[in-house]
Amino acid sequence: MAMRFYLLxxxxxxxxxxxxxxxxxxxxxxxGEDVGNYNVTNSFETGYRFALIGGDEAxxxxxxxxxxxxxxxxxxxxxxxxxxxxxxxxxxxxxTLGLGNDPYQxxxxxxxxxxxYRYDMLWRLDDFYNPGLVGANLLDQMDxxxxxxxxxxxxxxxxxxxxxxxYSRNDLTGPALSSVQEFNSAGAVYPLFQNVRREWNxxxxxxxxxxxxFKFTVQHRWDFFKDDPxxxxxxxxxxFTRTNPYHxxxxxxxxxxxxxxxxxxxxxxxxxxxxxxxFALNELASGISAGAAATQQxxxxxxxxxxxxxxxxxxxxxxxxxxxxxxxxxVHNMRVxxxxxxxxxxxxxxxxxxxxxxxxxVRTVANATDLNYRVTPWIGFYAGYxxxxxxxxxxxxxxxxGPLRDFAYGRSNHLNAGVLGVQLRPIxxxxxxxNGEVGRDNQPLTPISQSSxxxxxxxxxxxxxxxxxxxxxxxxxxxxxxxxxxxxxxxSRDYSANASWAPTDxxxxxxxxxxxxxxxxxxxAFFAGDALQTFPTIYISNIHAGNFGAHxxxxxxxxxxxxxxxxxxxxxxxxxxxxxxxxxxxxxxxSSVQTFPLTYQSPxxxxxIRITPKIRWNAGWQFYRYREEFGLVSFLQxxxxxxxxxxxxxxx
Amino acid sequence: MMPSMARTARxxxxxxxxxxxxxxxxxxxxxSAGYIGSNxxxxxxxxxxxxxxxxxHAISLASGKETPxxxxxxxxxxxxxxxxxxGGGKDTIPRAFSLLAxxxxxxxxxxxxxQDRSKANIQRSDxxxxxxxxxxxxxxxxxxxxxxxxxxxxxxxxxxxxxxVRAQFELPSKHRVNEGxxxxxxxxxxxxxxxxxxxxxxxxxxxxxxxxxKEACLKCHQDKGGPFVYQxxxxxxxxxxxxxxxxxxxxxxxxxxxxxxxxxxxxHNGAGSFGPRNSGETRLSPxxxxxxxxYQNCTTCHVRIHGSNSDFFFLR
Numbered sequence: 001m002a003m004r005f006y007l008l009x010x011x012x013x014x015x016x017x018x019x020x021x022x023x024x025x026x027x028x029x030x031x032g033e034d035v036g037n038y039n040v041t042n043s044f045e046t047g048y049r050f051a052l053i054g055g056d057e058a059x060x061x062x063x064x065x066x067x068x069x070x071x072x073x074x075x076x077x078x079x080x081x082x083x084x085x086x087x088x089x090x091x092x093x094x095x096t097l098g099l100g101n102d103p104y105q106x107x108x109x110x111x112x113x114x115x116x117y118r119y120d121m122l123w124r125l126d127d128f129y130n131p132g133l134v135g136a137n138l139l140d141q142m143d144x145x146x147x148x149x150x151x152x153x154x155x156x157x158x159x160x161x162x163x164x165x166x167y168s169r170n171d172l173t174g175p176a177l178s179s180v181q182e183f184n185s186a187g188a189v190y191p192l193f194q195n196v197r198r199e200w201n202x203x204x205x206x207x208x209x210x211x212x213x214f215k216f217t218v219q220h221r222w223d224f225f226k227d228d229p230x231x232x233x234x235x236x237x238x239x240f241t242r243t244n245p246y247h248x249x250x251x252x253x254x255x256x257x258x259x260x261x262x263x264x265x266x267x268x269x270x271x272x273x274x275x276x277x278x279f280a281l282n283e284l285a286s287g288i289s290a291g292a293a294a295t296q297q298x299x300x301x302x303x304x305x306x307x308x309x310x311x312x313x314x315x316x317x318x319x320x321x322x323x324x325x326x327x328x329x330x331v332h333n334m335r336v337x338x339x340x341x342x343x344x345x346x347x348x349x350x351x352x353x354x355x356x357x358x359x360x361x362v363r364t365v366a367n368a369t370d371l372n373y374r375v376t377p378w379i380g381f382y383a384g385y386x387x388x389x390x391x392x393x394x395x396x397x398x399x400x401x402g403p404l405r406d407f408a409y410g411r412s413n414h415l416n417a418g419v420l421g422v423q424l425r426p427i428x429x430x431x432x433x434x435n436g437e438v439g440r441d442n443q444p445l446t447p448i449s450q451s452s453x454x455x456x457x458x459x460x461x462x463x464x465x466x467x468x469x470x471x472x473x474x475x476x477x478x479x480x481x482x483x484x485x486x487x488x489x490x491x492s493r494d495y496s497a498n499a500s501w502a503p504t505d506x507x508x509x510x511x512x513x514x515x516x517x518x519x520x521x522x523x524x525a526f527f528a529g530d531a532l533q534t535f536p537t538i539y540i541s542n543i544h545a546g547n548f549g550a551h552x553x554x555x556x557x558x559x560x561x562x563x564x565x566x567x568x569x570x571x572x573x574x575x576x577x578x579x580x581x582x583x584x585x586x587x588x589x590x591s592s593v594q595t596f597p598l599t600y601q602s603p604x605x606x607x608x609i610r611i612t613p614k615i616r617w618n619a620g621w622q623f624y625r626y627r628e629e630f631g632l633v634s635f636l637q638x639x640x641x642x643x644x645x646x647x648x649x650x651x652x
Numbered sequence: 653m654m655p656s657m658a659r660t661a662r663x664x665x666x667x668x669x670x671x672x673x674x675x676x677x678x679x680x681x682x683x684s685a686g687y688i689g690s691n692x693x694x695x696x697x698x699x700x701x702x703x704x705x706x707x708x709h710a711i712s713l714a715s716g717k718e719t720p721x722x723x724x725x726x727x728x729x730x731x732x733x734x735x736x737x738x739g740g741g742k743d744t745i746p747r748a749f750s751l752l753a754x755x756x757x758x759x760x761x762x763x764x765x766x767q768d769r770s771k772a773n774i775q776r777s778d779x780x781x782x783x784x785x786x787x788x789x790x791x792x793x794x795x796x797x798x799x800x801x802x803x804x805x806x807x808x809x810x811x812x813x814x815x816x817v818r819a820q821f822e823l824p825s826k827h828r829v830n831e832g833x834x835x836x837x838x839x840x841x842x843x844x845x846x847x848x849x850x851x852x853x854x855x856x857x858x859x860x861x862x863x864x865x866k867e868a869c870l871k872c873h874q875d876k877g878g879p880f881v882y883q884x885x886x887x888x889x890x891x892x893x894x895x896x897x898x899x900x901x902x903x904x905x906x907x908x909x910x911x912x913x914x915x916x917x918x919x920h921n922g923a924g925s926f927g928p929r930n931s932g933e934t935r936l937s938p939x940x941x942x943x944x945x946x947y948q949n950c951t952t953c954h955v956r957i958h959g960s961n962s963d964f965f966f967l968r
Contacts, residue, residue, distance in 0.1 A: 063824045080706045084714020093798045097832045104833040114711045126833050200874040260766040267772040279961040300962040306879035310865040312846045316775045326776040330847035340881045366853030382781045388853040394928040409929045415852040423783045446919045496815040514819040525921040526942045545819035596910035
């Protein structure tokens with residue numbers, strides 16, 4: 001049993017992602033220790049993590065960001081009452097990841113007493129360098145932290161009447177791109193970073209009840225968002241200050257009615273959220289604007305409201321044991337309204353303008369009918385017809401200067417789609433699935449929306465206890481070309497093959513290969529100098545991704561894991577940023593942005609030695625290498641990093 | 653152990669268990685529908701029983717209020733009397749999950765779990781339509797995960813079928829799923845969801861909306877959600893995927909193109925009758941000479957590209 005449990009863990013490692021720590025190898029008895037009426041399992045992995053980085057460290061910190069220092073790499077605690085009748089609790093589950101100073105940290109806690117309460121908490125932190133700009137000297141040089149936490153308390157979780165209370169919080173601190181731009185004497189624009197203070201809090205309370213086979217859920221929530229940036233700078237300007245607070249609230253209701261009977265089932269849902277945002281902006285600047293001396297003050301204040309109503313009704317029918325029929329109707333209505341007042345004073349004349357709010361509403365009605373029929377134990381199929389209808393209404397707001405616009409527009413479109421799938425199981429370990437979808441949209445919103453598309457896919461899985469093989473293929477073709485200028489078409493084709501072999505408890509292998517192909521043709525219109533250019537452009541990405549992992553039990557106490565992952569985008573196969581046949585400035589520019597070949601690879605190795613039944617020593621190394629074939633910007637952002645750790649995993 | 657000895661031992665065990673099991677059965681348990689109680693099962697299946705108190709399904713046993721048909725081993729596997737009388741064997745278990753058709757597995761689990769709101773759409777989920785049912789992802793007796801009885805760690809479980817998604821999460825710019833900061837279920841509900849309310853209600857499948865019917869991305873990126881005086885329509889009509897790859901990308905900020913202007917100008921070319929105003933998406937003005945580098949990165953100036961309260965062109 002224990003060995004089988006360990007094998008399961010080891011099998012998990014095989015499919016695992018390429019992150020070297022914490023160590024997944026188990027230590028100590030899986031059954032834990034009995035303490036009174038409780039069983040306790042407990043483990044801590046603590047150690048030192050290091051990183052040696054060469055090349056573009058800022059890019060490394062955007063992509064990976066592991067650093068140096070002592071960490072509590074992972075921990076796990078479980079306390080379970082053996083008879084389910086604990087005094088204050090019956091279960092405690094506590095798991096942590098990366099505490100100390102890792103860039104990715106989490107704490108998960110569950111405490112529950114059977115029949116009385118269940119409390120779940122999840123706290124997470126993501127620390128990364130913020131790629132402030134895209135494509136123009138990326139400026140990955142700013143440290144940003146996002147913290148998320150969720151608390152949920154359920155009272156009487158096993159009864160027919162439950163009460164749920166919850167709280168969530170999400171805050172973002174650190175520099176982010178501001179909307180402040182400074183100009184030099186030549187008129188060049190420089191956007192500036194500023195410290196953001198964004199915070200979102202949500203409070204919720206609800207109840208669930210069951211009566212006569214129906215379950216009813218109701219929940220009310222209050223959420224509050226605020227963004228209070230303050231910026232002051234006198235770099236290229238003689239004076240610049242800006243305050244730009246934005247405070248929003250989205251109180252909402254949620255209701256759900258559900259039942260499931262032998263021959264039918266029903267689920268009805270309704271949500272209403274009345275979102276509102278209040279904002280102000282006060283900006284004072286004097287100095288150079290686009291190369292000329294200027295002084296201006298801008299005052300903006302107002303509010304925005306977005307009432308949002310959504311309803312769904314799902315009806316399930318089970319006329320025979322082999323047939324399931326499901327119909328879902330969804331209605332969604334949302335509109336954005338409010339008021340805004342814009343006042344701009346310029347030097348030497350003052351201009352004051354009131355701006356009409358830009359009204360927008362979207363109403364979507366969708367209906368889907370899906371049929372799932374199992375003909376025999378080894379063959380079944382499903383088919384579906386999906387229809388959706390959308391109406392967008394817009395009333396333009398006014399411009400800052402010039403005559404106010406007050407035009408109303410309406411846009412309606414329909415999408416019809418059909419799906420078909422077959423499942424085959426000719427022998428027990430082998431499963432084959434084929435699926436397809438065809439859709440038509442009569443008036444897509446954008447040139448790149450799904451318009452005339454089809455999807456084809458298939459996968460085959462062969463799974464036994466020791467050997468797992470799978471292969472899959474999926475393609476999505478979309479054509480959206482109502483005019484010669486927008487010959488948009490997008491083709492994606494994904495292929496993958498996987499093999500996993502675990503002949504013994506002490507040896508297992510995993511390998512996979514995936515190819516992600518994307519080619520897109522689209523029509524662009526722009527000015528080069530004074531001349532309008534219309535230019536079809538193609539973007540090609542050919543990503544080849546390989547994974548390999550091997551788990552070896554070198555000795556009864558010694559485990560070794562080696563892995564390697566590589567991602568290589570070969571683009572369109574060219575060897576230089578600009579194709580030789582590109583002539584002229586425009587073609588040269590477009591030639592250089594039609595593909596972005598790069599290689600990203602990461603080998604790793606981890607050694608884990610069981611010193612005593614309750615102590616394991618681990619050491620690991622992981623290398624990251626990022627290499628652009630030719631830079632999109634004026635320099636290559638390549639980096640390489642040796643990371644590693646050594647740790648002790650202790651169970652007591 | 654020799655095969656004959658094994659047979660003898662198994663026969664002796666079955667005999668003992670039959671005698672003592674039925675003796676216990678004659679006391680507290682009822683056999684009216686062939687139910688014998690979990691105490692009998694543990695005689696042979698001690699390895700499963702030993703840690704079963706840690707299993708969420710043990711809660712119904714601890715309550716002592718449930719009928720045999722809704723608790724313990726027989727709550728899932730069905731009445732065990734025939735299995736006992738036959739001396740074991742999978743064929744004699746009314747609901748041996750490894751022998752059940754996918755639909756039967758689903759129906760058995762939904763006997764209790766249908767009442768969970770998170771599974772309200774399971775009958776129309778892509779997983780169910782493709783015969784990927786409960787036991788494909790959950791291991792009831794040998795789960796290595798602390799919650800939800802998953803057969804493997806969640807990412808490993810999802811990746812075991814969705815290998816293209818795994819490749820996407822190994823690209824340089826990605827959401828931190830492999831690093832443990834996020835999980836697939838932060839955005840997806842593997843048990844099926846209501847129809848999405850963006851992108852013509854068809855895509856993407858199995859993405860769990862936020863309560864306000866916002867796209868899942870806005871659960872964390874609330875600052876992009878508004879409401880704004882000036883909305884960038886694709887953000888809340890077509891969805892974030894219009895410009896971003898949600899899993900991973902070779903491009904910064906998960907963008908679909910490495911250079912920004914090629915992304916923006918795909919729509920903003922003024923052609924056709926696209927856009928909410930039916931007149932084509934706004935084309936660049938002559939003031940934007942694209943040969944100048946400062947105009948090639950649109951978001952250098954249009955910094956509030958997701959929506960602005962103070963500028964029609966998202967400049968501020």
